[in-house]
Amino acid sequence: MTPRQETSKRDNVIEVRGLLSQFGDRVIHQDLDLDVRRGEVLGVVGGSGTGKTVLLNSIIGLKQPEGGTVKLFGYDRDAMTKAEAAEVERRTGVLFQQGALFSSLTVLDNVASPLVEHTNLPRNTIRELAEMKIAMVGLKPEALYLKPAELSGGMRKRVGLARALALDPELIFLDEPTAGLDPIGAAAFDQLIRDLSDDLDLTVFMITHDLDSLYAICDEVAVLADKHVVEKATVQELERSDHPWIKEYFLGPRGRAAHQSAA
């Protein structure tokens, strides 16, 4: 077993340098740099098709970059041993856009599945741990034996989050977690993410179109435009940016409304 690479508060949990991502001749990212500090809740925004999901996939290893380096917990993705890759996977949780739940499994079995796959714990312990995670995301015990089709959109997101948290990760990736939720459900989900981050010292990489989420819970926001991260800063700093897309985004009518409701 490899010695676990510890990270301190000052360390970057994610470090991307000079990322080049392409599909055929089509360049999605060029010279993209991004640092995410331990414990930070980072919002990732950008126009539709700017490559937010491709960036997430490149960081978690679902897409092999055409150039540059991606480091997670200090390990270079391209130079990791199998054991290091497994460690990184265990320390990382992902909530995909559609939840990606197994439709034939109950809530309990969905949340238990990473524990079954990655640990040798006895059945009873797995069950208790899964129940704990389900309670942690605010779902009642009545939900344990329901199947995904019997859940509301907000409940499905919570189950996806509970599953992403099953192995006690230090870093979670969320792809538009509040998409499709009503404003009250979205605000509750935002608060849940912020509380989990504070309580568990979780680092959060969150793609979102939801301006309210940025104001409510993000420490910083990375803006994707022109094939790279054009700025990474607090929302207050971004409101003063000269970049045309950022200006339009934060100072347009929806940005102003989000600013006012956060004030």
Ligand SMILES: Nc1ncnc2c1ncn2[C@@H]1O[C@H](COP(=O)(O)OP(=O)(O)OP(=O)(O)O)[C@@H](O)[C@H]1O
């Ligand atoms: N597997 C693929 N093959 C070819 N092109 C792809 C593939 N995946 C993504 N793309 C292209 O890469 C670009 C970036 O896609 P991505 O899904 O990352 O955008 P996004 O910023 O997440 O968009 P949205 O906000 O609409 O979800 C898009 O133009 C998309 O068509």
